[in-house]
Amino acid sequence: MRPATVADEAGAARTAGSASQPPPRSGRHRGALRRLMPHARPFLWHHRRVLLRLGAWSLLESAQTFLVGICLARALDQGFLAGQPTVGLGWLAVAAVSILLAGPVLRGVFGQLSGLVEPLRDGLVRRAVRQALNRAVADPARAAGARRAAVSRLTQQTEIARDSFAGLVLTVRSFLFIAAGALVGMFALAPALLLVVLPPxxxxxxxxxxxxxxxxxxxxxxxxxxxxFTDRAGGLPGQLRDLVACGVTDSAGEETRALAEEAAASTRSLARWTAVRTLTLGVAGHLPVLMLLAATPWLLGQGVTTGAIMGALAYLVQSLLPALRAMMTAVGAAGSRLVVVLDRFVSVDADGADTADGGTPRAAEPGARGAFSFPGTGPVPVPAVWCRGVRVSYGAGTRPLVEGFSLSVGAGERIAVVGPSGIGKSTLAHVLSGLHAPDEGTVRLAGQPIAGHSPRELARMRVLLPQEGYVFAGSVRENLAQLEPGAGDERIVRAVAALRLEALVDRLGGLDADVDPASLSAGERQALCLGRAYVSPAPLLILDESTCHLDPAAEAHAEDALADRPDTTLLVIAHRLSSALRADRILVLDGTGTAFGTHRSLLRDSPLYRDLTGHWNASG
Ligand SMILES: Nc1ncnc2c1ncn2[C@@H]1O[C@H](COP(=O)(O)OP(=O)(O)OP(=O)(O)O)[C@@H](O)[C@H]1O
Structure with missing residues (x-):
């Protein structure tokens, strides 16, 4: 049998990924087995009757294996070597009948196999379609083509899962029952045989x-x-002009070099482990035969007959070792594929992430991981911001600023909104905050319609920080806790530390000192307002150029701190390229349409975004 090569392993890995959503983040698959076990156990328990029937058919395979070795040994010892050729032929005839029985036995095994494999596939297909439909409802802005692609990807993966699962069940089961038949047979022939072949x-x-x-x-x-690496290398030629225009060729080159180095290192690592696996196949697949041949004089000295040694050789060469090699190869290749594919189903559910645009998978809904219940359907995460068919204008008869606008932002995501001056970014921020009712359409925050809430309720749903930082005459503490008056010192101190406001608070005289708004600079007012947003209980923070008076480093730190605040979704109306670069996804407003994607995908797909980044770069 041909040993597995690195190319095989790479192929197996690629097959699992060929149906792929974008590559999982490194480490994402760590613990995949642990994640899958809670779903696998109920599935197997539910199909225990099929498993029992499969076991019953497989027992016949054990018996058949057992008979072949025993018959060969008897044919030699009691027949041909004892000068009784007819007895020998008789035993060989029994062996031949048992070999012929293999056909019906295999037919029975396959019949039961379908009872196990098809329900898995059906469950996965149902699940794939429901996932896609749920996402289509939750995210109507996504193009129909992308939705179809998601269904296609997931259905393709179900076929990989089905084939891999069938191969695994077949080979693992075969190895276990053949090994049982062969080992019992050797024990029946001469227990000393086991001493020689079992250790290797x-x-x-x-x-x-x-x-x-x-x-x-x-x-x-x-x-x-x-x-x-392939993704990066494939996209580079088309992006070259923009990368040069944006002056980011050095960083793009560094990034590509790092990806190439990682690809090379991972291939070397795969090669090393493939060599180890080939070694294990060699040890398990050939050493037992060598040991048996080398131990023959000793076995004969122990009174083991020639027929018994030949029977053991037949067990090893005909049954046990081929089954062992098939099982090892299947577990190594099909097993990995199955784990990778099933884990992707689990991860899609847990993240609610449809990454059809090639963008960054969205951050997980807190607590959603593990919501998968196989083979039913799990809950789909509720978007932090969801709107559909929104039309906004300032007065009847005026040209709408946005029309037919839809958006879905996952909980925990960090979004930047960009667009030319006067295009409607602030207006959109007001609409999403419930401060400006759209002419048409629906806006929901965390699944709740934004319309019809009191200001107090709205304050618990979202914070909108405008460009002008409003600070009132009161203590520093009152200013910071304005949106959560009951906030304890611990929470306020945490906000002060997270946003590095200690020096400002000290200069003002501590938390209890009174603030004179007029004595503060615009940047200081903004800093206090950012602290106020941090203290607030709202999970959605919308910054409408509310860091524009901070220097770029302070702005980056403030955005990072707010994004890292627990269970926070951050939406930043960006006035610098750096804000957009920090976001998971970017919404580009251009009046007649919108584009939504990652920095990389927008550089490729949105002429307006390319212009904006070029303009930002040019203006420093
Ligand atoms: N209350 C209002 N009544 C009438 N028109 C308004 C009102 N508020 C804004 N507009 C107009 O709506 C358009 C969009 O304004 P908006 O402030 O939302 O744009 P923007 O993209 O945030 O601009 P900038 O980047 O300059 O802040 C502008 O033409 C503006 O003059």
């Missing part, structure tokens, strides 16, 4: 099991690195 088989198996986890990790690392 067990050694190979243990080495194989020890290498399994690092091998799978190496496959995943290779898959991630290979996809990331």
């Amino acid at each position: 088989i067990l050694l190979g198996l243990v080495l194989f099991l020890l290498a399994l986890a690092p091998m799978a990790a190496a496959q995943r690392r290779f898959l991630d690195a290979d996809e990331a």
Whole structure:
């Protein structure tokens, strides 16, 4: 049998990823087995009757294996070597009948196999379609083509899962029952045979099991690195002009070099583990035969007959070792594929992330991980901001600023909004905050319609910080706790520390000191307002150029601190390119239409975004 090569391993990894959403982040698949077990156990328990029937058919396979070795030994010892050829032929005839029985046995096994494999596929297909439909409802802005692509990807993955699962069940089951038949047969022939062949088989198996986890990790690392590099290299030629225009060729080159180095390192690592696996296959697949041949004089000295040694050889060469090699290969290749694909189903559910645009997967809905319940459907995360069919204008008869506008932002996401001056960014911020009712359409925050809430209720749903930082005459503490009057000192101190406001608070005389708004600079007022947003209980923070009086470093720190605030979704109306670069996704407003994507995808797809970044770069 041909040993697995790095190319095979890479192929197996690619097959699992070929149906892929974008490459999983490194480490994302760590603990995949642990994540899958809670779903696998109920599935297997639910199909326990099929498993029992499969076991019953497989027992016949054990019996058949057992008979072949025993018959061969008897044919030699009691027949041909004892001068009784007819007896020998008789035993061989029994062996031949048992071999012929293999056909019906295999038919029975396959019949039961479908009872296990098809429900898995049906469940996954149902799940794939429901996931896509749920996302289509939750995110109507996504193009229909992308939705179809998501269904196609997921249905394709179900086929990979089905084939891999079938291969695994077949080979693992076969190995277990054939091994049982062969080992019992050897024990029946002469227990001393087991002393010779069992240790190398067990050694190979243990080495194989020890290498399994690092091998799978190496496959995943290779898959991630290979996809990331291919993605990058494929996109570069088309982006070259914009990269030069934006003056970011050095950083783009560095990034590409790092991806290439990671791809090379991951391939080397995969090669090393493939060599280890080939070694384990060699130990388990060939050493038992060598040991048996080398131990023949000793076995004969122990009174083991020639027929028994030949029977053991037949068990090893005909049944046990081929089944062992098939099982090891299947677990190594199909097993990894199955884990990767099923884990993607789990991860799609947990993240609610549709990454069809090639963008960054959205941040997970807090607490949603593990919501997968196989093979039913799990909850789809509620978007932090969701709007549909929104039309906004200032007065009847005037040209609408936005029309037919839809958007879905996942909880925990960091979004930047960009667009030319006067295009309607602030107006959109007001609409999303419930301060300006749209002419048409619906806006929901965390699943709740924004319309019809009192100002107090709105304050618990979102914070909108305008460009002008409004500070009132009162204590520093009152200013910081304005949106959460009951906030304790601990919370206020945490906000002060997170936003590095200690020096400002000290200069003002501490938390209890009175503030004279007129004595503060515009930047200081903005800093206090950012602290106020941090203290607020609202999960959605909208910054409408509310850091424009801070220097770029302070602005970056403030945005990072607010984005890192627990359970926070951050929407920043950006006035610098750096804000957009820090965001997970960017919304580009251009009056007649919008574009929504990552910095990279927008550089490629949105002429307006390219112009804006070029303008920002030119103006420093
Ligand atoms: N209350 C209002 N009544 C009438 N027109 C308004 C009102 N507020 C804003 N507008 C107009 O709506 C358009 C969009 O304004 P908006 O402030 O939302 O744009 P913007 O993209 O935030 O601009 P900038 O980047 O300059 O802040 C502008 O033409 C503005 O003059």
